[in-house]
Amino acid sequence: MCGIAGIVSINNNPIKESALRAMTDSLRHRGPDDSGILILPGPPHSGISTGLGHRRLSIIDLSPLGHQPMSNETKTLWITFNGEIYNYLELHSELKTKGYIFRTTSDTEVLLHGYHAWGRELPAKLTGMFAFAIADRRRRELFVARDRFGEKPLF
Numbered sequence: 236m237c238g239i240a241g242i243v244s245i246n247n248n249p250i251k252e253s254a255l256r257a258m259t260d261s262l263r264h265r266g267p268d269d270s271g272i273l274i275l276p277g278p279p280h281s282g283i284s285t286g287l288g289h290r291r292l293s294i295i296d297l298s299p300l301g302h303q304p305m306s307n308e309t310k311t312l313w314i315t316f317n318g319e320i321y322n323y324l325e326l327h328s329e330l331k332t333k334g335y336i337f338r339t340t341s342d343t344e345v346l347l348h349g350y351h352a353w354g355r356e357l358p359a360k361l362t363g364m365f366a367f368a369i370a371d372r373r374r375r376e377l378f379v380a381r382d383r384f385g386e387k388p389l390f
Contacts, residue, residue, distance in 0.1 A: 237303075237317040238262025240288035241368050243377060247282040250274050259288030265317075266290030273304040273313060275370055285370050285377055287315040294319065300339040307347045308336075311372045314350075316343045318365030318387045326360065350378065358382075 240258040242250050255272045263270075269291035277283030289303035304315045320326070323342035326349055331337070335348040342363075349357045350369050358380045366387035369378045381389040 237292050238265035238290035239315040239317045239366060239368065241315065241377075242286040244284045244286075245282060250284050250286040252286075255286040255288050259290055262288075262290040266292040268293045269299075269302055271303055275313065275372065278375060281375075283375075287313060287368060287370060289315045298339065301341045301343060303343060305341075305343050305347065307351065312347050312351060313370040313372075314343060314347050314367055316346055316365065316367040318363055318367070318382065320345060320361055320363040320365060322360075322362040 238259070240255065240262060242255055244250050252272065252274060255274065259270055259272055270289060272286065272288045274286045275284060277285070287304040291301070291303060293301060304313050306313045320342040323345045326345050327337065330345065330348045330352060333352060335352070337344055346357070346367060349360065353360060355378065364382050364386040366381040366389040371378060379389065381387055
């Protein structure tokens with residue numbers, strides 16, 4: 236169990252780090268092992284910014300490399316994720332054959348590379364319980380998804 240939080244500002248109002256930290260801290264009971272926040276400014280003159288927060292309960296990858304929000308190598312994708320992807324090892328293998336390089340053993344990194352490879356089709360490939368948000372800096376989008384049964388909270 237982890238906890239995720241986020242803020243999207245679309246009207247030039249800066250995201251206050253204190254507000255994002257308060258949201259994330261209120262989820263401490265869901266993830267006592269680690270926490271992280273990230274504020275991403277939008278494109279110049281867009282008035283859009285995104286804040287992601289995370290409380291971590293380390294289960295699959297216990298190393299500090301599993302810290303979230305997590306980015307891909309080019310920092311064009313950022314994720315905050317709650318849940319467990321049961322078929323992540325199979326997806327990991329498939330993505331490796333496509334040339335993706337992994338620096339962790341976490342299912343979170345599988346989601347990042349999976350989104351890069353399959354885009355919005357990613358959730359259909361997942362078996363598990365999950366809620367996540369991916370900030371896609373290339374497309375200027377925030378992609379948010381949860382499992383089909385809504386087992387992980389996402390409001």
